[in-house]
Amino acid sequence: MRTDDLIRALAADGAAPPVPLRQTFAAALIPGVAITLIFLLTCLGPRPHLLALIGDPRLTFKLCITLLLSVLSGKLVTRIARPGATLRSIILMLGIVPVLLIAAGIVELCAVPHALWGQRLIGSNAIHCLKSIPFLAAVPLVSVLLALRQGAPEHPAWAGAAAGLFAGAVGAAFYATHCPDDSPLFVAAWYTLAIVFVTAIGALGGARVLRW
Amino acid sequence: MRGDEQEKQWALLMRAGNAGDVKSYKRLLEQVTPVLRAAARRALAPAGMADTDAEDVVQETLLAIHLKRQSWDENAPFGPWLRAIARHKMIDALRRRGRRVNLPIDDFSELLPDDKAGPERLIADIDRYLDALPAGQRKVVRAIGVDGASIADAAARLSMSNGAVRVALHRGLAALARKFRTEEP
Numbered sequence: 001m002r003t004d005d006l007i008r009a010l011a012a013d014g015a016a017p018p019v020p021l022r023q024t025f026a027a028a029l030i031p032g033v034a035i036t037l038i039f040l041l042t043c044l045g046p047r048p049h050l051l052a053l054i055g056d057p058r059l060t061f062k063l064c065i066t067l068l069l070s071v072l073s074g075k076l077v078t079r080i081a082r083p084g085a086t087l088r089s090i091i092l093m094l095g096i097v098p099v100l101l102i103a104a105g106i107v108e109l110c111a112v113p114h115a116l117w118g119q120r121l122i123g124s125n126a127i128h129c130l131k132s133i134p135f136l137a138a139v140p141l142v143s144v145l146l147a148l149r150q151g152a153p154e155h156p157a158w159a160g161a162a163a164g165l166f167a168g169a170v171g172a173a174f175y176a177t178h179c180p181d182d183s184p185l186f187v188a189a190w191y192t193l194a195i196v197f198v199t200a201i202g203a204l205g206g207a208r209v210l211r212w
Numbered sequence: 213m214r215g216d217e218q219e220k221q222w223a224l225l226m227r228a229g230n231a232g233d234v235k236s237y238k239r240l241l242e243q244v245t246p247v248l249r250a251a252a253r254r255a256l257a258p259a260g261m262a263d264t265d266a267e268d269v270v271q272e273t274l275l276a277i278h279l280k281r282q283s284w285d286e287n288a289p290f291g292p293w294l295r296a297i298a299r300h301k302m303i304d305a306l307r308r309r310g311r312r313v314n315l316p317i318d319d320f321s322e323l324l325p326d327d328k329a330g331p332e333r334l335i336a337d338i339d340r341y342l343d344a345l346p347a348g349q350r351k352v353v354r355a356i357g358v359d360g361a362s363i364a365d366a367a368a369r370l371s372m373s374n375g376a377v378r379v380a381l382h383r384g385l386a387a388l389a390r391k392f393r394t395e396e397p
Contacts, residue, residue: 001338001357003245006271009357010278011238013381017231018282082283083300084292152280154300211393212280212300 021081024150032143036136036174044132044178058182061104065187066173069097069195073166077144080159081151101192104184112183123181126190132178133194134201137164137171141198145205153210160206161199168198215291218243223290230281241274248273248298255302261309268337268392273301275389304393341391349384352377 040046053059072094079085112120123129144163153159172191181190222240229237252266252273276297284293342350348370355366356377367377 001342001354003267003271003274005357006274006338007238007241007245008360009353009381009385010241010274011234012356012363013278013378013385014229014237014281015232015234015363016378016382021282024282082285082288082293083280083296084294085285085288150282152276152283152297152300154296212276212389 019150021078021147021151025078025144025147028143028147029140032140033170035139036170039136039139040174040178043135044175046177047180050177056182058108058184059176061184062176062179062182062187063173065097065100065104066169066176066191068100069094069169070166070173072097073162073169076162077148077159077166080153080162081148083152083154101184101188105188108184117185120183121185121189123183123186123190125181126186129175129179129181129186129190130194130197133168133171133175133191134198135171136174137167137198140170141167141202141205145202145209148206148210149212152212153206156210157203157207159210161203163206164199164202165195167202168195171195171198219289219291219294222294226281226284226290227286230284230286241277244277244294245270245274251298252302256306259306259309265305265309269302269305271338272305272389272392273298275385275392276301279386279389337392338388341388341395344391345384345387348372349380349387352380353384353388356381 047053072090076087076090076094079087079090108120109117141164144166145160148159148163151159172195175191181187222243225236225240225243229240248270249266252269253263256266256269277294280297284290342353345353351370352366352372355361355369356363361369363374363377363381366372367374370377372380
């Protein structure tokens with residue numbers, strides 16, 4: 001089969017327009033997030049009096065930072081799926097998240113007496129957090145990796161890591177509505193650890209399933 | 213044609229192609245092929261690889277362009293996308309043949325298109341992979357690619373429905389790309 005023959009076959013197959021990548025991501029994410037919401041409601045349940053606490057600055061920060069990380073890492077995933085796309089600006093923007101987290105941690109250290117630092121850091125159930133975030137991240141991770149297979153990431157492991165970061169952030173955002181520990185110190189330690197874990201799983205998975 | 217102009221032209225053709233315009237899409241593939249060929253030969257020659265190897269890489273790159281065409285953002289420039297795909301496939305080909313080479317393909321515009329494919333050229337890999345496809349897919353890909361049949365012609369000749377021909381064609385091409393990626397060259 002000569003190259004001209006191959007081109008003829010490819011052109012004939014081109015009569016069917018491809019599914020736009022945006023649509024693929026939406027089709028994977030909407031059910032993924034819906035299932036995670038069901039998991040949250042049935043397995044963990046929202047925190048009692050969540051709505052009454054909504055104005056609390058620590059809780060608000062916890063919800064906002066996980067949502068911000070979800071949005072920015074989601075943007076990174078859709079960029080990284082496209083060969084030749086520039087990632088610089090979105091990676092710089094992602095840098096805001098650790099900066100905000102460190103700033104909030106410093107504010108917390110100033111606002112809380114020294115004797116309570118340890119208690120705020122350890123919280124009431126750190127192990128539960130370490131288990132629940134990856135649990136809630138599992139379905140979003142699988143759905144994002146499946147969607148990324150329709151893209152063409154130049155570096156499969158890195159793309160997988162981006163998918164893991166996104167899934168971890170989504171899992172953390174959901175978990176934040178359940179978790180009774182609101183201190184930025186707790187978030188900086190345990191949420192970060194859980195998200196890093198999901199990111200590493202994503203990198204391992206991406207290296208296997210995102211080759212093209 | 214200058215590089216920029218050419219890439220704008222390609223972007224127009226690709227946009228039409230992704231909307232299902234077969235003629236524009238075919239023209240795009242025909243226009244990028246000589247440039248891909250020149251790039252592949254330049255990249256592979258220092259590794260001591262023959263022009264037939266380069267042609268294998270060109271075919272693999274064309275398959276990737278086709279199967280990943282949804283990953284091009286219509287509002288983004290076409291050149292960086294094409295170069296990233298070509299680079300990915302060349303590095304892959306060199307690695308699979310046990311060579312580790314750094315190749316910056318930063319600019320296609322400085323490459324003179326290489327049209328000397330030679331119709332009689334022996335293309336070893338794709339024929340071997342084609343032979344390993346399930347019979348239905350192989351017959352459809354051959355009828356449309358090698359014999360130049362239309363979808364309807366192929367359907368009549370193989371007593372299949374048009375839809376079944378389209379499905380077999382798409383699956384056959386995807387399977388070819390997979391074989392390029394996973395089998396020993």
